[in-house]
Amino acid sequence: xxxxxxxxxxxxxxxxxxxxxxxxxxxxxxxxxxxxxxxxxxxxxxxxxxxxxxxxxxxxxxxxxxxxxxxxxxxxxxxxxxxxxxxxxxxxxxxxxxxxxxxxxxxxxxxxxxxxxxxxxxxxxxxxxxxxxxxxxxxxxxxxxxxxxxxxxxxxxxxxxxxxxxxxxxxxxxxxxxxxxxxxxxxxxxxxxxxxxxxxxxxxxxxxxxxxxxxxxxxxxxxxxxxxxxxxxxxxxxxxxxxxxxxxxxxxxxxxxxxxxxxxxxxxxxxxxxxxxxxxxxxxxxxxxxxxxxxxxxxxxxxxxxxxxxxxxxxxxxxxxxxxxxxxxxxxxxxxxxxxxxxxxxxxxxxxxxxxxxxxxxxxxxxxxxxxxxxxxxxxxxxxxxxxxxxxxxxxxxxxxxxxxxxxxxxxxxxxxxxxxxxxxxxxxxxxxxxxxxxxxxxxxxxxxxxxxxxxxxxxxxxxxxxxxxxxxxxxxxxxxxxxxxxxxxxxxxxxxxxxxxxxxxxxxx
Amino acid sequence: xxxxxxxxxxxxxxxxxxxxxxxxxxxxxxxxxxxxxxxxxxxxxxxxxxxxxxxxxxxxxxxxxxxxxxxxxxxxxxxxxxxxxxxxxxxxxxxxxxxxxxxxxxxxxxxxxxxxxxxxxxxxxxxxxxxxxxxxxxxxxxxxxxxxxxxxxxxxxxxxxxxxxxxxxxxxxxxxxxxxxxxxxxxxxxxxxxxxxxxxxxxxxxxxxxxxxxx
Numbered sequence: 001x002x003x004x005x006x007x008x009x010x011x012x013x014x015x016x017x018x019x020x021x022x023x024x025x026x027x028x029x030x031x032x033x034x035x036x037x038x039x040x041x042x043x044x045x046x047x048x049x050x051x052x053x054x055x056x057x058x059x060x061x062x063x064x065x066x067x068x069x070x071x072x073x074x075x076x077x078x079x080x081x082x083x084x085x086x087x088x089x090x091x092x093x094x095x096x097x098x099x100x101x102x103x104x105x106x107x108x109x110x111x112x113x114x115x116x117x118x119x120x121x122x123x124x125x126x127x128x129x130x131x132x133x134x135x136x137x138x139x140x141x142x143x144x145x146x147x148x149x150x151x152x153x154x155x156x157x158x159x160x161x162x163x164x165x166x167x168x169x170x171x172x173x174x175x176x177x178x179x180x181x182x183x184x185x186x187x188x189x190x191x192x193x194x195x196x197x198x199x200x201x202x203x204x205x206x207x208x209x210x211x212x213x214x215x216x217x218x219x220x221x222x223x224x225x226x227x228x229x230x231x232x233x234x235x236x237x238x239x240x241x242x243x244x245x246x247x248x249x250x251x252x253x254x255x256x257x258x259x260x261x262x263x264x265x266x267x268x269x270x271x272x273x274x275x276x277x278x279x280x281x282x283x284x285x286x287x288x289x290x291x292x293x294x295x296x297x298x299x300x301x302x303x304x305x306x307x308x309x310x311x312x313x314x315x316x317x318x319x320x321x322x323x324x325x326x327x328x329x330x331x332x333x334x335x336x337x338x339x340x341x342x343x344x345x346x347x348x349x350x351x352x353x354x355x356x357x358x359x360x361x362x363x364x365x366x367x368x369x370x371x372x373x374x375x376x377x378x379x380x381x382x383x384x385x386x387x388x389x390x391x392x393x394x395x396x397x398x399x400x401x402x403x404x405x406x407x408x409x410x411x412x413x414x415x416x417x418x419x420x421x422x423x424x425x426x427x428x429x430x431x432x433x434x435x436x437x438x439x440x441x442x443x444x445x446x447x448x449x450x451x452x453x454x455x456x457x458x459x460x461x462x463x464x465x466x467x468x469x470x471x472x473x474x475x476x477x478x479x480x481x482x483x484x485x486x487x488x489x490x491x492x493x494x495x496x497x498x499x500x501x502x503x504x505x506x507x508x509x510x
Numbered sequence: 511x512x513x514x515x516x517x518x519x520x521x522x523x524x525x526x527x528x529x530x531x532x533x534x535x536x537x538x539x540x541x542x543x544x545x546x547x548x549x550x551x552x553x554x555x556x557x558x559x560x561x562x563x564x565x566x567x568x569x570x571x572x573x574x575x576x577x578x579x580x581x582x583x584x585x586x587x588x589x590x591x592x593x594x595x596x597x598x599x600x601x602x603x604x605x606x607x608x609x610x611x612x613x614x615x616x617x618x619x620x621x622x623x624x625x626x627x628x629x630x631x632x633x634x635x636x637x638x639x640x641x642x643x644x645x646x647x648x649x650x651x652x653x654x655x656x657x658x659x660x661x662x663x664x665x666x667x668x669x670x671x672x673x674x675x676x677x678x679x680x681x682x683x684x685x686x687x688x689x690x691x692x693x694x695x696x697x698x699x700x701x702x703x704x705x706x707x708x709x710x711x712x713x714x715x716x717x718x719x720x721x722x723x724x725x
Contacts, residue, residue, distance in 0.1 A: 160596065160622045164521060169513055169514055169517070170513075175646070177646070177648060178621060178622075178648050179647075179648035179651055180621055180622070180624070180625040180648055180649055180651060180652035181648075181651045181652070181654075182652075208628070236625075236628045236655060237625050237626055237628060238625070240625075240648065240651075360679050360682045360683050361647075361650070361651050361654070361676075361679040361680060361682070361683045362651055362654035362683045379647070379672060379675050379676065379679065
């Protein structure tokens with residue numbers, strides 16, 4: 001009797017708590033056996049969880065049914081969304097300012113919207129070792145080769161109208177923070193004649209440069225010690241420095257708005273087809289045509305082969321590794337195949353220092369004949385300086401560690417000699433970056449490789465890549481799409497000078 | 511696409527206004543061409559040796575008597591609130607006797623324009639660049655080439671981020687020049703900085719509402 005009442009009480013309690021139909025069925029079982037999954041003696045929270053789970057399970061089952069229907073985006077194979085596309089028309093290896101400039105100009109020049117599929121591959125999205133962001137950001141027209149002067153002038157024109165070219169609707173206008181302070185080159189007696197010849201070349205090419213005697217120099221810039229200076233050349237217009245990161249992002253934003261695909265990955269291999277060709281002398285040459293690029297994902301074993309028609313090597317300091325995969329330079333010496341891409345990374349240091357009594361707002365980008373340069377940074381009495389080391393004492397390009405001894409021994413004495421106010425200064429910070437140094441003649445290599453008919457090179461600028469990037473991008477886009485240079489003739493910068501061993505040296509004093 | 515077309519139309523209008531007046535130069539000489547350019551952009555000028563000004567009124571009409579003075583260079587040019595730009599300066603480049611140039615409130619005058627003013631480095635004595643929205647510190651550094659500058663008016667330049675410091679540096683850079691710089695809040699108090707921040711935000715909001723109104 002008692003047991004019956006106990007069970008009855010339990011049943012009524014259960015009935016009060018449970019509301020669904022299942023529960024009322026359970027209720028009838030009270031007299032018989034207990035349900036298999038739950039025991040009635042457990043507390044209420046477990047019971048609530050069970051039904052919450054049930055609702056979730058119903059929802060999951062509904063979702064699965066919807067996915068199974070056609071029209072849903074579910075697929076049983078899990079695809080990594082960061083992989084580059086399987087096919088592209090043009091693959092640009094290198095996401096620095098030159099690479100993105102080429103991507104922008106290719107999209108700008110395509111005649112039908114969406115005709116070209118361009119992919120830009122950058123192995124390090126943090127740009128920790130990229131030359132673009134670590135550069136001092138100067139632009140000058142004071143070169144000795146007319147092509148370099150024209151490149152700088154065209155790039156300055158581009159930057160003047162940068163919002164017309166790279167402005168994206170509804171986004172903020174681009175502010176390059178361009179300081180129009182000009183470059184000032186100082187010449188000693190033995191190099192003054194080179195400076196005079198360069199001056200006439202620059203004037204003929206349209207650069208606005210003026211020559212100054214030591215007295216005029218002292219009058220214009222009283223803080224310079226004109227000891228040993230015989231001639232100075234000062235740029236009046238289109239010269240100065242700007243923010244390279246802004247330029248890179250402007251190119252990238254505009255190119256991506258026009259449909260360029262950005263991908264983070266490293267090129268580790270190429271698939272190419274080899275054709276044998278005979279020269280007129282009867283030697284046989286291997287012509288390698290790239291069929292696809294193997295892109296390795298960062299920190300992973302995943303890779304994606306990208307079939308492409310054209311590859312552009314804009315990898316900067318790391319271009320020769322790419323060329324070596326294609327066996328450029330693997331033949332015997334004194335043959336076509338034996339000439340490798342002479343671009344290697346060279347480490348250069350930049351030091352930031354503070355000097356309260358230093359020159360003011362009108363400080364130009366001063367380059368001394370000893371190789372030391374400096375420029376103003378901001379308005380708080382901070383300056384940036386650096387110098388090119390001698391050939392024999394090049395620092396090891398394996399890492400980006402800064403050598404402060406270099407500043408103490410090579411830079412500070414020359415700086416203090418030239419500007420007496422800099423005898424008292426304090427180095428606040430320093431960094432190192434790579435030059436994509438062309439060991440052959442320190443000028444860029446732009447054009448096709450004779451043995452690889454679909455690989456274009458745009459590298460080896462040895463410190464001038466940033467200031468020439470808009471014009472070089474346009475030139476390479478013209479080369480690819482129109483077959484020939486249209487606005488600026490840069491045919492003297494192509495591979496032929498390497499094959500003929502005729503260097504195009506800059507006769508600039510630094 | 512329509513919005514892009516609208517903005518491109520605006521740019522094209524400015525470019526057309528600032529085209530190079532080679533036809534006028536060919537027939538009437540560089541000085542008359544420069545004078546005609548100034549008048550077409552609704553500005554005003556005064557010849558060397560003359561005391562009266564030639565102005566364009568609001569309806570775009572001006573006195574054609576300026577054609578009578580052949581081969582007289584311009585001495586003072588007033589281009590306030592006109593659409594003069596870098597490419598338009600090509601028309602004025604040959605004026606070696608230009609002493610006064612007023613560019614107050616010109617929307618297309620930017621740092622590159624200031625850098626090009628070095629062509630007047632010997633003659634220019636007075637320059638007024640107040641209320642030009644596109645000028646920043648980098649362009650003011652280029653004014654060091656103007657050796658003869660005696661009076662510079664740089665009031666209310668919205669593009670300057672540290673006006674107080676820039677004024678001091680400019681005074682050091684151009685010791686013989688009198689610099690007029692009003693319209694900046696140069697107070698160092700916290701309230702002044704907060705007020706400036708508020709004004710900045712209000713300016714942004716009014717810009718956005720203007721943009722919406724146009725499009």
